[in-house]
Amino acid sequence: MKGKQILSAIAAVLALLLAAAMPALAEEKNDIVIGGSMPLTGPFAFAGIQFNRGLRDYMEWLNEQGGIEGRKVRYVAEDTGYEPDQSVAVFRRITSRENVSFYFGDSTAFHQTINRELDRRDIMMTGASFASELNDTERYPLQFMHGPDxxxxxxxxxxxxxxxxxxxxxxxxxxxxxxxxxxxxxxxxxxxxxxxxxxxxxxxxxxxxxxxxxxxxxxxxxxxxxxxxxxxxxxxxxxxxxxxxxxxxxxxxxxxxxxxxxxxxxxxxxxxxxxxxxPYRYFYEEDAGESELMRAIHERNDEYQTIYYIQAWVAGSMMAQIARETLARGEPLKGSRMRASMEGLDEVDTGGVIGVPVRFRGNSLPVGxxxxxxxxxxxxxxxxxxxxxx
Amino acid sequence: MDWLFFIEVSLAGIGAGSLYALTAIAFVLIYKATRVINLAIGEMLMVGAYLFFALGAGWSLSWWLAIPMALVGGGLLGMLLERGVIRPMLGENPISVFMVTIGLGSILVGTVELIWTSAPRSLPGFMPDEAIFIGEAFIAPNTFWGFVIAAVVIALFLLLFRFWRGGVALRATASDQGAAWAMGINVPAVYSLAWGLAGMIAAGSGILLGAMSGVSPEMAMFGLTVLVVVIVGGLDSVFGALLAGLLIGWMESVVGVYLGGEYEHLVTFILLMLVLLVRPWGLFGSHEIERL
Amino acid sequence: MRIGSAKESYIADEALFATRTQWVWFALLLASLVLFPFVSNLYWLYLACLVSINVISATGLNILTGFTGQVSLGHAAFMGVGAYTVAWLDNNAQTPFYLNLLAAAGVTTAVGLVAGLPSLRVKGLYLAIATIAASFILQFVFINWESVTRGTRGINIEPPEIMGIVLDNPDTFYWMVVPIMVVMVLLAANLFRTRVGRAFIAIRDRDISASVLGISLPAYKLMSFAIASFYAGIAGGLYAYFMGSINPESFPLLMSIFFLAAIIVGGMGTILGGILGAIFMTLTPEVLRYGVDLASPFIDEPGAVLSPVRTIVFGALIVGFLLFEPHGLAEIWRRIRRFFHLWPFRT
The missing domain is CATH 3.40.50.2300 (Response regulator)
Structure with missing residues (x-):
């Protein structure tokens, strides 16, 4: 019996050491990091998994195009099960490890809760929620929606x-x-x-x-x-x-x-x-070929992609545009600066996925x-x- | 006052109430035989629905094969829970057993989510689809057939309970365990029987509910309203469960339409509070229950 | 090895920390709490704050359920009352945060007294079910009393300020929440040295005998609800300040079950149980995350597995502890202590 106890104690210690030794790789300091609290499980998983794939694929494509002003983008996301406290926990974890410029959130409750943190860390955020509550430039200055509320x-x-x-x-x-x-x-x-x-x-x-x-x-x-x-x-x-x-x-x-x-x-x-x-074109639309993003999506995927996947590409494209605009002005990628760039945009670049030119109205794009x-x-x-x- | 509309709404409510009544009977069965308040009844119902989904949609079995198999599965689950978790807790503080059923419910929900994810699914159809009219009043076919099936099952159950040896053994154990032992009734077997039967009935309810509104892990919330039904009816009264089920189904429907959907659950829980304060043993429960 | 400690007065017998060793350990604990922020990162501090809030809430529930034997599944709703009180005061009155917290505790105590009225009529499982009903009714109020709670849109709360320092980060919030937690826990421990505490225990063990002994059941039962609600109110208020935003869906029935599970796992009826249970239940999801990360080479969608596994583990903890260790972690702790006290003798 004693032998068993000793063995299990050793096993426990080894397991702990292994866990602690998971190296936090020294990442490129120059990368632009986009964080995400993703609902990969739970009632919103059908969309969450697609958001996740979409953002990942978009970032890959963006990097293939040369990134943003030569800087690579990196996407870091974790599952939240669509529970706001998990979303908050994931946010805190990721932002304590990385220098995050953009964030993608999963629920209205999360967007509301994290707003103060967002202001403090000067991070720009978009996400799965199109709640009208969030379409308030005074209360949620660092948040935007990539579609109509x-x-x-x-x-x-x-x-x-x-x-x-x-x-x-x-x-x-x-x-x-x-x-x-x-x-x-x-x-x-x-x-x-x-x-x-x-x-x-x-x-x-x-x-x-x-x-x-x-x-x-x-x-x-x-x-x-x-x-x-x-x-x-x-x-x-x-x-x-x-x-x-x-x-x-x-x-x-x-x-x-x-x-x-x-x-x-x-x-x-x-x-x-x-x-x-x-607000977005469907994967199979005939005139999708006019859109640069849709062409890229078609190149990477043969089968039907959901609207949530396409939505993620649009979100990514908007983040890229805001980042480029901010860097072009010579400003750092901080939320408040990016807000200023956002307001200065004549036309939002949705890669043609939204079929007409759009502008921000408040925090949203009221088109569909x-x-x-x-x-x-x-x-x-x-x-x-x-x-x-x- | 649009009487036709009122009648339609009432019929819809009674239809929904029949499911409450059926599930409540499963609950009362467990309580009468083993004195356990099984808060996992909603989850057992959910598992039954998912079993049917797995067999009917996943393995594409036809419904007259899939439904009995799902029912048997539900029964097996009930017996498994009883043997594995409830039997060892015999004699413990009833509140502990209550908490154990909450834990069990959680395990069941998590397992279902793991295997089938949280996305709501539709069950393969097995009920006739044409609209039913009683006089001029419209009833949705799902509701009507659900009611009919539930009524048949309840009648069957009542007959079994009354005339079958197993049913007599159940009633004997429920009324006096010591005497039942003395008469040579295998009480542990009766426990397993009670839970198994209740599991089957709950699974059946789950299939009917799923046929009406689709399956999802959230179905387990149904169990909370069933809890109200059994309290109002009386924890150990089958007849009370029946009546209270129909009553609460009717009430929720009427409140939902005339006051607004937000008030449905509120009214149910206010009723619960009132009953607990005024007459805790319910409409037809035995008076001594209060001494829990 | 300590063989015994002779007491020479009733006061000595009642003391919370009977020997010098115990005082030393307590001092060490306080010291480690003070040093903790200097050796941990922001994420650990965030967890520590969350754990502290949960400890306060679990201790309150323990007083009601563990010590007085009244099962309550409405604890999260009471926290919600405290949180909304703080939120309303924060947005509509210019009162300092400590007054807000006290007001939250006061309002929650009042609500708790009303919600506790069924305990005068029913007990045991019926009471538990009545508390479920109370929690649903409160939830309805949260959603529909729009003028106060802003309904489903939720309320934002500004972080508290002490002497000009804004506590909007876990590393500053820690310094407010942990002292409050220590004080509340000590108060609870002290409660059970008094007549009131003993009355609670008597009610739990055999309430008929308690009433024969002259303990007024209605008074003490309601008092128990009141005290537990006080704790819930403080915990809820702190939660509101910590999270910065609350909405009606922040305090579901599942959270009440979480706290009940915490005291079962920790050990009902002991102060230590409340603390251990809260720590354990709050940190288990973190440990699970590590576990899933470790196992990720073997599962193909590790992300999709975490949430259901958490639910299963949660239920399994409740069932497992109730089946195998009904007195919870506190009992396991006592066994370990006994081992070390009596070593080299066998326990």
Whole structure:
């Protein structure tokens, strides 16, 4: 027995030594470091894994192009499981080891919590959250979004409705979470401004709840259009199926995170006619060849890449542009300096992934196009021009 | 007052309530036989749904093969939990056992996430799809068939409980363990039976719930509402579980529609508080339970 | 080897640190706490601050659950009350941070008293379930009382300031949080030298006998809730200052389960248990991360494995400790100490 104890003690000590001896390699001091708190596991993993790949691939491509003013970029990220305290922990770990210039965050809660740290460390941040809350240049000066915020997304949807079908009845279906509630009050105001009637405001409790009663509410309201927000997949297909069963002809729409082809595929037949707002081109679009980034993405990938992968490339491209601009002015890559460059940009370089020239409005890019799902063709088809809210 | 709409909403609620009732029966079964408050019931339900997903979608078995297999799997899980974790804790402080079930729940959720990730999935369909109308009132087919299946299972269970030898043994052990031993009933076997049966029923609930709204690790949250149902109905009353399940399902549906979805869970928990303060043993539970 | 220590007065018998050896160890502990910031990096300091906040909260829960036997699954919600109080005061009043913390503790104590009312009616598991209900109701308030809590948008909190130094970094925050933690833990240890503490223990062990002995059950049960809520309020307030931003999803039921697990793992009913449990549970994810890193050559997606593995380990810790070591780490510690005290004799 004693021998066993001694052996296990030795094993424990060895394991500890091994762990401690993991060398922190002396990295290039000149590299531009982009850190990331990535949701590689947890409820957001389907997107998180793509963000991670996208940023990694973009950085590789960028380095192949010569980096930024000859300096290499390095991407350092860790998993957070989509939990804000893990995201914070990862941020602190990475920033204590490296000299980080840019950061990519995973959730609205993280973006809010880390804001003070961001200011202190003078780091520029973007991320997966398009919360309207963050679109505030005074409270979040070092954060930017690489697309429209949720309120703007809803506004783009509403504009389209108002153009196609003036005076239509619109219902909002959203989840009782921070994500879900974010754009709703602004959405109602916009709807009224555009002369649309808000037929119903249906809230679903978070978790796998049975949506029968909510579906009945929807039927009672009989809206012409229903906008989903705060969901990724469930319970959208359920709602759509029930509506069809109940004989409703409502047209359903969603916001950015519901718009990936894989999600549409999961919905099956129910998805036909489903519309939504997308700020970026899809991987398979014909005129994608006009875009430098899309060409690079196609070169590296044969199979379909999700919108989240493409989104990461856009984010990367914007970070690169801001960095170049800052260096061109002779300033260091510090958040406050980069903010100044950002505001000085005439046009944001999205590598052509957003089909029209865009400028920052506050912290976001309020541009998008309406796409509709064509289940037979297995694609999302654009049904509107690029709508710019500016 | 739009009565038709009210009836539709009520029917939807009762449909959802049937699932609560079914899961609550599994819970009450465990409590009656082994005096354990099993907070992992939601997770057992989730595992049942995922088993069906794995068999039906992963291995592409047809549903009449996959469902029984998933049910058996759920039953085996229940028996495994009982033998492996609950049996050693026999005689311990009931609060410790309660905490153990919370720990078990966590392990189950983590394992499911590890194998299938947290992304929500759809279950392969096995219920007829056309809309059902009772008079002029609309019921979603999933809800209707879910209710029917749940009702059949509950009726089956009640019959078993009443007439089958195993059911009699269960009731005997539940009412007086010492006397049951004395009468030659193999009490440890009854424990395993109770947990196994409860596991099967929970798995069945999981499959029905998954058919209605898809599967995801978040399904386990269902267990919290089931907890409210059994408290309101009475921890050791099967009939109470039934009634309370339907009642709470109905209430959540009506509140959700007329007050707003945010209030659904709030009202349920306020009801719980009221019951705990006014009548802790629930509608039909035995009065002595308070002496826990 | 210490054979025995004879006491000559009741006061000596009650003392927290009975022998000089114990005082020396305590002094060493304090010294190491003081030296720690000078030998560790920012990330370790961040962990240390988090651990301290968790120790305060776990000690509070231990008073309620470990010492008085009232299982509470609403502890995280109480921390939330403290955090939101601090957040509101920080944004709307110009009061200094220590007043904010005291106000947070006060408000949380009041809420705790109300939430503790079911304990007068039910006990054991029913009480636990009532606390779950209380936590959901509080969560609802956090989300919907928008005028105070800004609902789901969350609130930002400015870091506290002492004499002109802004505590916005773990290495400065450490100097505020650790002394508070030491004081709170000592207060808790002292509590169990008093009549009140003994009454709590009596209620846990056999409340009917306790009431026969003249201990007023309602008064002491509510007092226990009040004291635990006080601790939760302070911990929550510190958490708000530390994190800088809170929202309703910051204090989920899972966090209450975390604290309950912490005191089970540490050892319910001992002050040391609360401390050890909080340290262990806060640092386990870090150790897991190292483990997953070490195993990464053998798994193909190490990043994707960490979060579910953490959940499994969390549950396994609860089940494992309850099955094999119900008195927790504190008992393991006592066994080790006994070994060294009685060496070379066998224990």
């Amino acid at each position: 949720y309120s703007e997304q809803v506004a783009i949807l509403l504009r389209h409705i108002a153009e196609e079908d003036p005076g239509a009845r619109v219902a909002f279906i959203y989840s009782d979470t921070e994500f879900g509630r974010d754009p709703i009050s602004a959405g109602r105001e916009t709807a009224e401004e555009l002369g649309l009637e808000v037929a119903a405001r249906i809230v679903t409790p978070p978790g796998a709840a049975d949506i029968s009663s909510a579906a009945l509410e929807l039927r009672r309201a009989r809206p012409d259009y229903a906008i989903f927000h705060g969901y990724i997949l469930a319970p959208i297909p359920d709602f759509i199926r029930r509506a069809r069963q109940m004989g409703m002809e409502t047209r359903f729409m969603g916001t950015y995170y519901s718009m990936d082809q894989s999600i549409i595929d999961e919905m099956g037949e129910a998805a036909d006619g489903f519309m939504g707002v997308m 196009r309406i796409y509709r799902a064509d289940v037979e063709a297995g694609r999302m088809v654009p049904v509107s021009d690029w709508i710019d809210l500016d």
